[in-house]
Amino acid sequence: MANQPIETCEAQVVHKDQLSKAAENMPDEEILYDLAELFKIFGDSTRIKILYALYETELCVCDIAQLLNMTQSAISHQLRILKQSKLVKYRRDGKTVFYGLDDDHVHAIIQMGMMHLSD
Amino acid sequence: MANQPIETCEAQVVHKDQLSKAAENMPDEEILYDLAELFKIFGDSTRIKILYALYETELCVCDIAQLLNMTQSAISHQLRILKQSKLVKYRRDGKTVFYGLDDDHVHAIIQMGMMHLSD
DNA sequence: TGAAAGCATGAACAGTTGTTCATATGTTTG
DNA sequence: CAAACATATGAACAACTGTTCATGCTTTCA
Numbered sequence: 001m002a003n004q005p006i007e008t009c010e011a012q013v014v015h016k017d018q019l020s021k022a023a024e025n026m027p028d029e030e031i032l033y034d035l036a037e038l039f040k041i042f043g044d045s046t047r048i049k050i051l052y053a054l055y056e057t058e059l060c061v062c063d064i065a066q067l068l069n070m071t072q073s074a075i076s077h078q079l080r081i082l083k084q085s086k087l088v089k090y091r092r093d094g095k096t097v098f099y100g101l102d103d104d105h106v107h108a109i110i111q112m113g114m115m116h117l118s119d
Numbered sequence: 120m121a122n123q124p125i126e127t128c129e130a131q132v133v134h135k136d137q138l139s140k141a142a143e144n145m146p147d148e149e150i151l152y153d154l155a156e157l158f159k160i161f162g163d164s165t166r167i168k169i170l171y172a173l174y175e176t177e178l179c180v181c182d183i184a185q186l187l188n189m190t191q192s193a194i195s196h197q198l199r200i201l202k203q204s205k206l207v208k209y210r211r212d213g214k215t216v217f218y219g220l221d222d223d224h225v226h227a228i229i230q231m232g233m234m235h236l237s238d
Numbered sequence: 239t240g241a242a243a244g245c246a247t248g249a250a251c252a253g254t255t256g257t258t259c260a261t262a263t264g265t266t267t268g
Numbered sequence: 269c270a271a272a273c274a275t276a277t278g279a280a281c282a283a284c285t286g287t288t289c290a291t292g293c294t295t296t297c298a
Contacts, residue, residue, distance in 0.1 A: 048155045056140060060274080061276090067142060073258070113154050117154060257283100
C-alpha cells in the first residue's frame, strides 16, 4: 500500500513558504486515509440511494430492494458496509430488520454535496 | 448500466406508508448519480491530501508532488479529475501552474467528514 | 531557435469494488 | 419440528480506478 516513488521533482523550483504553510495544516496520514474511506462510502449510487431512502423513515431490507428495484442480496451487502461505517443503524422486529440513519452527520454531508451540485 | 433484476422480493411484506414516504423524498436518479460521483472524488486518499494541501494556500504541481512524496504524473492526473469536478481551479504563471480550491463547499464537505470521524 | 523546466496525457497493468448466484442463518407459525 | 419468510454471507466475475512509464505540449531563457 505505501510506496516511496523515487522521482519526485527534486531539482525543481519549490515555493517554500507556501509549502511549509500547507505542510503545517496537514492532518496525520491515518486521519486523511479514514476521511477518504468515509467519503468512499458515499461515492456509490446504490449506497447514496439507500441513505436517501432512510432520510426520513425506517425501512426493512426488502422495502429498500423494492424501492430501488434491486435484489435483496445487493441491498444487504451494501447495508453491511453502511453498518460498518456507522452511517446506518438497525433494529430487529421479528423476522424483519429495520434500518435507519445512524446520526445527523449523514444528513449534513449529503446536504453539503447537494449544495455543491446546484451551482 | 441500467439493469432490471428479476427477483425483487415480490411476495414479501411491504411497509407501504413508510415506503411511499421514502419514495416521495427521493430525488431524481440523475441527481443521485451525480451526488455519488461527487463523493467518489473525495473518496481517494491522494485527492483528499491534495485538497487539504490547498486548504489555505495555492500550490504548483511540483510542490504538491513533493509534499505528498508522489510523482508529478500521479498528481497531475488527480488534479485533472479535481479540475473537471470544479473542486479545484488553476492559474498559469509562466511555466508553473498554481492550483487552489474552487469554492467554499470543499471546506464544508471536508469539515463535515472530519466531524463524523471524531465521534 | 534550441534546450530545459514544468506540466499534461495516453496506454497498460495491478488492485479494488459491486453485483450475482448459491447457500446459510435466524425467526415465526402451523 | 418442519416449512416459509426475511436477511446475511461467501465465492466468483466483470467493470472500474489509480499509478507508472513513456512521451507530448507549453513557456522561458540563453
